Amino acid sequence: xxxxxLEKDQASKAKKTRKFKPWYRTAVQIFFFMLVTLITINTxxxxxxxxxxxxxxxxxxxxxxxxxxxxIYKFATVGTFVQKIHESSFILMAIAFILAIAFGPxxxxxxxxxxxxxxxxxxxxxxxxxxxxxxxIPAKLDKYLRFTRYIIMIMVIYITATTTKLMFQNIDPYYxxxxxxxxxxxxxxxxxxxxxxxxxxxxxxxxCKYACPYGALLGLSNLFRIFKIRRAPxxxxxxxxxxxxxxxxxxxxxxxxxxxxxxxxxxKCTSESSCPVTSTVDFSTKGxxxxxx
Amino acid sequence: MKIKSQHMAIIIIxxxxxxxxxxxxxxxxxxxxxxxxxxxxxxxxxxxxxPLDIKGSYTFADIFNTFEVPVEDLxxxxxxxxxxxxSTFQCKELEALYGFLAAEGxxxxxxxxxxxxxxxxxxxxxxxxxxxxxxxAVDILKSKSKLTTEQIKNIEKYSVDLPVISSVSTTAPKSxxxxxxxxxxKSSTTFKELLDWGVKRxxxxxxxxxxxxxxxxxxxxxxxxxxxxxxxxxxxxQKLVDAKK
Numbered sequence: 001x002x003x004x005x006l007e008k009d010q011a012s013k014a015k016k017t018r019k020f021k022p023w024y025r026t027a028v029q030i031f032f033f034m035l036v037t038l039i040t041i042n043t044x045x046x047x048x049x050x051x052x053x054x055x056x057x058x059x060x061x062x063x064x065x066x067x068x069x070x071x072i073y074k075f076a077t078v079g080t081f082v083q084k085i086h087e088s089s090f091i092l093m094a095i096a097f098i099l100a101i102a103f104g105p106x107x108x109x110x111x112x113x114x115x116x117x118x119x120x121x122x123x124x125x126x127x128x129x130x131x132x133x134x135x136x137i138p139a140k141l142d143k144y145l146r147f148t149r150y151i152i153m154i155m156v157i158y159i160t161a162t163t164t165k166l167m168f169q170n171i172d173p174y175y176x177x178x179x180x181x182x183x184x185x186x187x188x189x190x191x192x193x194x195x196x197x198x199x200x201x202x203x204x205x206x207x208c209k210y211a212c213p214y215g216a217l218l219g220l221s222n223l224f225r226i227f228k229i230r231r232a233p234x235x236x237x238x239x240x241x242x243x244x245x246x247x248x249x250x251x252x253x254x255x256x257x258x259x260x261x262x263x264x265x266x267x268k269c270t271s272e273s274s275c276p277v278t279s280t281v282d283f284s285t286k287g288x289x290x291x292x293x
Numbered sequence: 294m295k296i297k298s299q300h301m302a303i304i305i306i307x308x309x310x311x312x313x314x315x316x317x318x319x320x321x322x323x324x325x326x327x328x329x330x331x332x333x334x335x336x337x338x339x340x341x342x343x344p345l346d347i348k349g350s351y352t353f354a355d356i357f358n359t360f361e362v363p364v365e366d367l368x369x370x371x372x373x374x375x376x377x378x379x380s381t382f383q384c385k386e387l388e389a390l391y392g393f394l395a396a397e398g399x400x401x402x403x404x405x406x407x408x409x410x411x412x413x414x415x416x417x418x419x420x421x422x423x424x425x426x427x428x429x430a431v432d433i434l435k436s437k438s439k440l441t442t443e444q445i446k447n448i449e450k451y452s453v454d455l456p457v458i459s460s461v462s463t464t465a466p467k468s469x470x471x472x473x474x475x476x477x478x479k480s481s482t483t484f485k486e487l488l489d490w491g492v493k494r495x496x497x498x499x500x501x502x503x504x505x506x507x508x509x510x511x512x513x514x515x516x517x518x519x520x521x522x523x524x525x526x527x528x529x530x531q532k533l534v535d536a537k538k
Contacts (some may be wrong), residue, residue, distance in 0.1 A: 016368055022297075022298045022299065024298040024299045024301070024302040025301075025302065027302065028302045028305060028306065031306075048477070048479060049477060049478055049479045049527055049531075051524060056324065057324075058324035058325070059324070059325075062325070063324065078342070079331050079334060080331050080345060080346045083348060083349060083403070084348075084349070086323050086324055086325065087321055087322065087323040088322055088323055088324045090311070091312065091316050091321065091322060094312075095308065095309055095312045095313075098308070099305070099308060103296075103301070103304075106301065106305060110301070110302070110305055111305065112308070138501035161356075163421070164421075183389070227294075227296055265301075267298050267301065272297055273296055273298070276419075279295075282295050283295065283296045283297075284294060284295040284296065285294045285295075285302070
């Protein structure tokens with residue numbers, strides 16, 4: 001649809017006044033990435049009787065909320081956890097679910113160190129492929145590939161429930177990333193990590209988009225979360241800045257509220273970050289719709 | 294209501310660490326196993342420890358503490374020939390030692406220890422497919438447990454003869470003599486090791502300010518149960534060890 005003169009004028013002004021992008025999410029991501037790294041190092045050092053002050057020591061499984069998810073069946077039926085899983089995984093699982101009900105998969109967008117790692121690799125990919133970056137997979141194929149993570153999720157939960165073993169560890173790139181030197185990491189997991197790293201040069205967050213079973217589960221919260229990404233069509237200038245900013249390729253500009261199962265609540269599309277018009281794309285509850293006609 | 298990214302950052306940090314803090318205060322937050330297995334919920338064995346909950350991190354001493362299966366029997370059953378490893382050997386180490394059996398679709402690992410303990414104690418247990426017991430374990434069970442004919446038939450069917458060569462190679466360290474540099478107080482050190490290194494029981498008791506527990510107990514596990522930081526007694530114990538070098 002051709003743009004009106006007013007829209008063109010607004011878009012042009014907006015481009016000129018593109019603001020400073022908030023750094024809070026990056027700070028939180030770095031914080032959690034460093035925290036997990038230090039906890040992992042501390043766990044290794046502790047075996048030699050050394051420890052980093054103020055940093056806890058715990059296995060990676062103990063601080064991964066997905067461990068709680070795969071343990072639910074065994075806990076409900078036998079009252080015990082799947083091997084390597086502890087109470088902390090269950091508590092983190094509950095924390096992630098509560099946050100997801102309120103804000104969607106913020107654990108994916110703000111906390112998950114593997115997501116952060118893929119974003120960092122992606123920055124390099126963006127420099128190499130420029131505009132083609134994150135747009136290389138044909139939309140028709142991509143549409144279906146996005147559902148493969150649900151198949152993986154069902155398989156992982158089913159196999160873990162029936163074998164009571166943490167089989168996901170054998171393909172988990174997150175575990176491989178923080179334990180790549182350990183003989184506990186399977187070759188398959190290392191291969192998945194390498195493939196994820198290479199794909200991150202072309203596609204933003206490939207593991208999250210196509211394979212992460214935990215992302216798939218948390219992604220369902222986008223259908224009913226309390227706070228949603230909401231767009232006010234009355235002030236929108238159709239510049240598509242929100243669509244371009246979305247790491248998950250969600251067409252934010254085509255609706256009034258994002259209910260896409262892939263949204264990671266990163267807030268990159270909001271008026272605070274990419275949208276050039278104030279109070280047009282916000283992360284809000286349903287009550288804030290004053291701009292809509 | 295609208296949320297900005299700085300609010301989101303604060304909410305995430307406060308909610309995660311607040312929840313962890315509250316659950317820690319309530320004693321719910323646990324990132325390690327307290328080495329106390331769950332019990333059977335109902336039936337004839339209600340209240341007894343369930344071997345199904347034996348984790349890979351359990352040492353043979355932990356199993357002795359809860360199931361009262363002697364570490365000597367466990368070690369002999371699973372081909373651990375070095376007495377200095379009887380107490381400290383972790384179930385998960387079996388998977389690495391006998392990993393070569395996987396090619397034949399057999400597994401001697403933590404599942405095998407669970408199975409062995411269940412049969413040894415006469416507790417109900419459904420072994421997972423592919424779980425095998427070494428022939429030495431089968432012999433011990435036959436001599437020390439009251440097994441039904443069907444159970445004997447079953448364990449004989451699912452037993453493996455572990456090659457002697459692997460048995461020997463698994464019992465590292467090869468020498469029972471421990472060099473001075475190896476005498477370091479670590480998270481896996483047991484009270485027995487301290488005694489073996491020449492530290493006197495009364496000196497250990499002075500450091501821990503308590504009676505010394507069973508010598509097979511790992512020092513770090515002892516500090517965890519007493520709510521003491523391991524680091525606070527590690528250095529004084531190391532000094533005692535160093536004084537004996």
